[in-house]
Amino acid sequence: AQTVTQSQPEMSVQEAETVTLSCTYDTSESNYYLFWYKQPPSRQMILVIRQEAYKQQNATENRFSVNFQKAAKSFSLKISDSQLGDTAMYFCAFIVNFGNEKLTFGTGTRLTIIP
Amino acid sequence: GAVVSQHPSRVICKSGTSVKIECRSLDFQATTMFWYRQFPKQSLMLMATSNEGSKATYEQGVEKDKFLINHASLTLSTLTVTSAHPEDSSFYICSARDGGRRNGYTFGSGTRLTVV
Numbered sequence: 001a002q003t004v005t006q007s008q009p010e011m012s013v014q015e016a017e018t019v020t021l022s023c024t025y026d027t028s029e030s031n032y033y034l035f036w037y038k039q040p041p042s043r044q045m046i047l048v049i050r051q052e053a054y055k056q057q058n059a060t061e062n063r064f065s066v067n068f069q070k071a072a073k074s075f076s077l078k079i080s081d082s083q084l085g086d087t088a089m090y091f092c093a094f095i096v097n098f099g100n101e102k103l104t105f106g107t108g109t110r111l112t113i114i115p
Numbered sequence: 116g117a118v119v120s121q122h123p124s125r126v127i128c129k130s131g132t133s134v135k136i137e138c139r140s141l142d143f144q145a146t147t148m149f150w151y152r153q154f155p156k157q158s159l160m161l162m163a164t165s166n167e168g169s170k171a172t173y174e175q176g177v178e179k180d181k182f183l184i185n186h187a188s189l190t191l192s193t194l195t196v197t198s199a200h201p202e203d204s205s206f207y208i209c210s211a212r213d214g215g216r217r218n219g220y221t222f223g224s225g226t227r228l229t230v231v
Contacts, residue, residue, distance in 0.1 A: 033219065037222075043225045095219070105159050
């Protein structure tokens, strides 16, 4: 069975600083997809970034980047130049195959950006 | 981008009544949709996988007779909470996958159900 672990229930950082959210996962599969989703107070789930396991290059999306360590089964999210709008719950998620496969979510990290 | 519309956003109902929540994919066809439940400050818990034209697949511990799912078309799935009780009060979210896009899964905006 696939599992996703987020060991940081809550984090806070000053505006404009950099913060890293950790995520580890467990699977016996060799090809899979990893995601970070953001859930702001509105509760709308928003895709932040995605990584294909077969790609060695770490994904980046503007201020958001990941550190994907396949051997260690680690998938951390780095937010640079943090902004007040980054305040949200962040969920790490995992899927083996698209199609009818379900996403497996971590327990989430509540991130607060302090003005 | 892909949009999933979920209605209603909030609903209050009396114990014993039924409530229907709709999930629509607006600009793509979704043969599979997913229904989640989220308790305060917790992660999303998958309730069931909704398949167009066939019966839904429920996760272990989810009562299929209480949470009726119908996926009658490629753009619409509904979740009906039957004979609702206060313990059914929660936040329900649907999602769908748009096979032609890179984003993977798109989520609806959620429905806050309060049973009084």
